Amino acid sequence: MHPRFEDTILYYMQLSKNYTPSDTEGKWNDHWEKQRYFNSRPDGRPSFTVVIPPPNVTGVLHMGHTLNETVQDILIRNARMRGYNACWVPGSDHASIATEARVVGMLKEKGIEKSQLTRPEFMKYAYEWKDKYGGIIYDQIRRLGCSVDWERVAFTMDADYYASVIKVFVSLYEQGLIYRGARMIHWDPQAKTALSDEEVEYRDEQGRLYYVDYAIVDKSGRPTGRKVTIATQRPETIMGDTAICVNPSDPRYTDLSGLFAVVPLVHRQIPIIFDEYVDPAFGTGALKVTPAHDINDYNLGLKHGLPIIDTLNEDGTLSPAAGVFIGMERFAARNAVIKQLKVEGLINKEEDHLTRLGYSQRTHAVVEPRISTQWFVRMKALAQPALKAVTEGYIHIHPGDKFMATYKYWLENVEDWCISRQLWWGQQIPAWYAPDGTFRVAATRDEAYRLFSAPDGSRPPFGAGQLRQDGDVLDTWFSSWLWPIEVFKGITNPGNADIRYYYPTSVLVTGQDIIFFWVARMIMAGLWYSPESLPMEKRIPFRHVYFTGMVRDKQGRKMSKSLGNSPDLLALIEKYGADAVRFGIMIASPAGNDLLFDEAALEQGRNFNNKLWNAMKLVKGWETRLAASGDPTPFPVRWFENRLREARATIEQLFAEFRLSEALKTLYSLIWDDFCSWYLEWVKPGFEQPVDAMVYRRTVGFFEQLMQLLHPFMPFISEEIYHLLADRPEGDDLCVKQFVTEGAADADILAEGQLLKDVITALRDARNKAQLKPKEQVDLYIQTGLKSTYEHIGPILCKQVNASGICMPDTLPGGTLTVVLGKDKFAMVTARILDDDKQKEEMRKELQYLKGFLESVNKKLSNERFVQNAKPEVVDLERKKKDDAEAKIKILEESLT
RNA sequence: GGGUCGUUAGCUCAGUUGGUUAGAGUACUACCUUGACAUGGUAGGGGUCACCGGUUCGAAUCCUGUACGACCCACCA
Numbered sequence: 010m011h012p013r014f015e016d017t018i019l020y021y022m023q024l025s026k027n028y029t030p031s032d033t034e035g036k037w038n039d040h041w042e043k044q045r046y047f048n049s050r051p052d053g054r055p056s057f058t059v060v061i062p063p064p065n066v067t068g069v070l071h072m073g074h075t076l077n078e079t080v081q082d083i084l085i086r087n088a089r090m091r092g093y094n095a096c097w098v099p100g101s102d103h104a105s106i107a108t109e110a111r112v113v114g115m116l117k118e119k120g121i122e123k124s125q126l127t128r129p130e131f132m133k134y135a136y137e138w139k140d141k142y143g144g145i146i147y148d149q150i151r152r153l154g155c156s157v158d159w160e161r162v163a164f165t166m167d168a169d170y171y172a173s174v175i176k177v178f179v180s181l182y183e184q185g186l187i188y189r190g191a192r193m194i195h196w197d198p199q200a201k202t203a204l205s206d207e208e209v210e211y212r213d214e215q216g217r218l219y220y221v222d223y224a225i226v227d228k229s230g231r232p233t234g235r236k237v238t239i240a241t242q243r244p245e246t247i248m249g250d251t252a253i254c255v256n257p258s259d260p261r262y263t264d265l266s267g268l269f270a271v272v273p274l275v276h277r278q279i280p281i282i283f284d285e286y287v288d289p290a291f292g293t294g295a296l297k298v299t300p301a302h303d304i305n306d307y308n309l310g311l312k313h314g315l316p317i318i319d320t321l322n323e324d325g326t327l328s329p330a331a332g333v334f335i336g337m338e339r340f341a342a343r344n345a346v347i348k349q350l351k352v353e354g355l356i357n358k359e360e361d362h363l364t365r366l367g368y369s370q371r372t373h374a375v376v377e378p379r380i381s382t383q384w385f386v387r388m389k390a391l392a393q394p395a396l397k398a399v400t401e402g403y404i405h406i407h408p409g410d411k412f413m414a415t416y417k418y419w420l421e422n423v424e425d426w427c428i429s430r431q432l433w434w435g436q437q438i439p440a441w442y443a444p445d446g447t448f449r450v451a452a453t454r455d456e457a458y459r460l461f462s463a464p465d466g467s468r469p470p471f472g473a474g475q476l477r478q479d480g481d482v483l484d485t486w487f488s489s490w491l492w493p494i495e496v497f498k499g500i501t502n503p504g505n506a507d508i509r510y511y512y513p514t515s516v517l518v519t520g521q522d523i524i525f526f527w528v529a530r531m532i533m534a535g536l537w538y539s540p541e542s543l544p545m546e547k548r549i550p551f552r553h554v555y556f557t558g559m560v561r562d563k564q565g566r567k568m569s570k571s572l573g574n575s576p577d578l579l580a581l582i583e584k585y586g587a588d589a590v591r592f593g594i595m596i597a598s599p600a601g602n603d604l605l606f607d608e609a610a611l612e613q614g615r616n617f618n619n620k621l622w623n624a625m626k627l628v629k630g631w632e633t634r635l636a637a638s639g640d641p642t643p644f645p646v647r648w649f650e651n652r653l654r655e656a657r658a659t660i661e662q663l664f665a666e667f668r669l670s671e672a673l674k675t676l677y678s679l680i681w682d683d684f685c686s687w688y689l690e691w692v693k694p695g696f697e698q699p700v701d702a703m704v705y706r707r708t709v710g711f712f713e714q715l716m717q718l719l720h721p722f723m724p725f726i727s728e729e730i731y732h733l734l735a736d737r738p739e740g741d742d743l744c745v746k747q748f749v750t751e752g753a754a755d756a757d758i759l760a761e762g763q764l765l766k767d768v769i770t771a772l773r774d775a776r777n778k779a780q781l782k783p784k785e786q787v788d789l790y791i792q793t794g795l796k797s798t799y800e801h802i803g804p805i806l807c808k809q810v811n812a813s814g815i816c817m818p819d820t821l822p823g824g825t826l827t828v829v830l831g832k833d834k835f836a837m838v839t840a841r842i843l844d845d846d847k848q849k850e851e852m853r854k855e856l857q858y859l860k861g862f863l864e865s866v867n868k869k870l871s872n873e874r875f876v877q878n879a880k881p882e883v884v885d886l887e888r889k890k891k892d893d894a895e896a897k898i899k900i901l902e903e904s905l906t
Numbered sequence: 907g908g909g910u911c912g913u914u915a916g917c918u919c920a921g922u923u924g925g926u927u928a929g930a931g932u933a934c935u936a937c938c939u940u941g942a943c944a945u946g947g948u949a950g951g952g953g954u955c956a957c958c959g960g961u962u963c964g965a966a967u968c969c970u971g972u973a974c975g976a977c978c979c980a981c982c983a
């Protein structure tokens with residue numbers, strides 16, 4: 010006996026008017042988990058594996074996550090119901106810089122500066138933060154109905170996971186793919202760390218261009234009276250200038266050869282250099298070169314052997330090397346420099362200038378180009394196979410190839426990846442420095458110490474305790490790129506049973522915004538760390554990538570905290586129910602398209618819940634008044650059986666193409682229109698009339714199948730209704746009920762059903778237009794060549810258009826409500842006199858339309874080239890259209906006279 | 907500057923290899939509350955498929971170009 014089924018009868022008697030999600034969702038979550046339906050272990054079935062894109066432990070889930078998790082759950086539940094061993098691994102990402110920035114902010118509010126804390130003290134706060142927000146995220150995932158295996162929760166800073174990251178670092182270093190060096194990198198002065206190129210976001214902004222005069226002197230420093238004006242947006246960097254550069258072909262400046270310029274404010278003498286790089290048309294055609302603070306200037310400096318003067322501290326204040334305004338914040342310093350230059354009369358012009366500024370993705374501080382010693386991954390070697398995996402079709406990207414070009418371009422032009430971060434929250438870089446500054450890379454201090462030994466085995470002249478570990482941590486993506494492997498311990502315990510069974514994962518569902526950060530790098534890592542003996546299709550981390558779009562608000566704006574347009578997921582679940590939230594977010598969300606989030610869609614989902622609930626109440630209500638079965642299978646049952654087969658095939662096809670919102674739309678229409686509006690109305694008995702027992706049994710069967718199809722999308726209500734429809738033995742839950750394959754649909758029966766629907770609609774329309782009240786009964790006469798068809802759909806037709814009965818005479822009675830559909834003509838005789846003129850008016854309109862239609866068809870058919878070139882079936886179709894239209898016109902014209 | 911994608915009903919979107927005078931949801935209009943559901947029922951109105959040109963018997967669909975929009979990439983101070 011099902012654990013809660015003893016209450017069913019009582020529960021049924023109390024069935025509420027509307028569906029109440031909060032009564033069922035917690036109950037089913039508990040039940041599914043207790044039955045361990047979501048827990049997966051390798052077995053003989055094929056695996057279907059999804060690893061969750063681990064949310065950052067920085068806060069709560071937003072609507073973008075909601076969309077991604079819903080898509081994943083639909084795929085996982087569908088697979089679970091189709092014979093796969095479905096495994097969905099949940100987890101979260103430590104999100105190094107993002108979390109550290111939030112923790113620092115939280116501490117600041119408490120009046121604690123990070124600089125006052127030791128590293129272990131800080132880590133303690135960070136772990137507390139992680140536990141708090143990780144818990145919130147997991148609760149949200151559960152409330153949404155996500156069928157993840159909670160025994161497989163992974164976190165990118167778990168001990169094993171940490172070890173895997175270190176192991177990968179060491180091995181890439183040993184393979185020469187990681188190096189340490191001084192390079193120009195992007196610096197976040199707020200977080201005081203280096204960033205990768207990908208972590209910088211650019212925004213167009215209105216800047217200002219200042220024209221500054223530099224005096225020209227000869228090589229012994231004597232004034233020449235000549236001056237050069239340069240244009241700059243960053244006057245605060247002039248103290249770092251080490252040259253002035255002009256284009257060698259620029260006639261305005263040829264005389265400057267061999268002369269020097271004097272840097273304003275600091276009065277340092279710098280050379281004039283010549284390089285094609287300078288565009289004579291921009292500004293004044295003269296460029297100040299500041300190698301420490303601009304990537305182009307850095308490259309110019311390298312080429313011309315210029316010194317580098319770093320005038321900024323790590324926090325963005327001016328360093329002693331600046332000589333003036335030391336310690337002043339960079340933007341304040343800019344204003345101070347401008348003011349001083351004006352005092353000295355050296356600024357002769359200012360103008361607005363559109364520019365692009367780089368911001369730190371996480372702290373939103375303006376980044377500084379900065380020369381700094383960091384760790385890098387050589388990307389070229391890793392990129393090659395990753396490119397091949399996608400271009401050669403081992404990994405399929407959905408939708409279509411929309412992102413292929415982007416992916417290809419990035420990999421073909423990829424730069425080395427700066428992976429060191431000057432932070433504490435993350436995996437600490439396993440490099441160990443001797444007192445003399447040399448280092449070795451190893452997973453442990455002892456191992457590193459051993460590496461310092463001379464080739465003859467003699468010990469180094471210092472103790473292991475004197476080794477100092479690199480203080481930096483690794484970029485968070487340097488750990489998450491291992492996610493699909495290490496959640497199955499594929500790096501810390503290679504070749505184990507899990508990794509062999511679950512890897513490669515089946516599909517990765519994620520936002521298109523992290524295609525470079527994560528998707529491309531996971532492919533690199535997957536290929537690099539899978540045994541080379543395996544074929545490509547076993548080394549890729551996933552077979553399909555499903556990109557979801559960005560969730561925006563109704564007005565198309567990005568969801569953000571500052572705009573306050575990002576709804577709270579739990580509040581939405583409270584208000585509409587988890588199924589309705591899932592429905593609402595999926596219904597208008599084709600892969601890769603941005604989704605304009607509108608609560609109206611959730612309302613539609615809630616209404617759909619209610620519709621299902623009431624249909625269940627209707628069907629359950631028949632249970633107590635069953636009559637013995639009469640006829641062979643009645644028409645509505647035969648029709649819906651085939652309609653269901655047809656829709657099932659469509660839905661399976663849409664799943665195969667990852668067109669999930671289309672599948673949901675198909676299902677929605679199947680349930681609401683075909684099942685509720687047509688089928689149930691056709692088989693519904695009159696008030697307090699008995700129901701054919703076989704019809705009841707078949708109807709319950711249909712309902713179950715519909716709930717099964719719906720289950721991946723709306724798991725809670727479908728499971729609830731499944732159990733309310735019948736008593737179920739232990740373990741018979743929709744959640745794990747396997748789909749059965751059925752035969753093909755019978756096209757003839759579907760066509761008859763369509764005819765019936767069309768006739769009903771046409772007759773109802775005529776009744777409406779004649780302003781007949783629903784209660785006014787008519788006598789129905791039909792003139793048709795399909796008498797046998799109308800004989801078996803007749804009773805339904807009568808009920809649906811409120812006719813007392815049907816006659817099929819050779820000629821129809823006059824003075825009636827007349828309807829023409831195809832080659833059939835219908836007449837409804839009413840108890841009262843109808844407005845004949847109005848009816849004729851309708852018929853004339855119809856006639857006019859038909860004549861236009863016929864004309865267009867005739868035009869085609871009289872075109873010889875059409876008849877010659879078009880496919881025969883197309884021509885036949887046109888001929889048929891012509892016949893039908895002519896027949897209908899004839900009937901209409903007869904009726905009018 | 908380079909690239910990708912998009913433009914179909916008031917709004918959000920389908921429209922499969924070119925072939926019924928273009929479909930759905932939502933919004934809108936009219937009518938309907940006695941028996942599943944007004945979070946509902948029945949029916950209806952609504953589109954020159956962004957624009958110009960081309961290919962074709964035939965174009966929302968294929969091709970040139972234009973306009974507008976979104977996104978990505980790029981070292982022009």
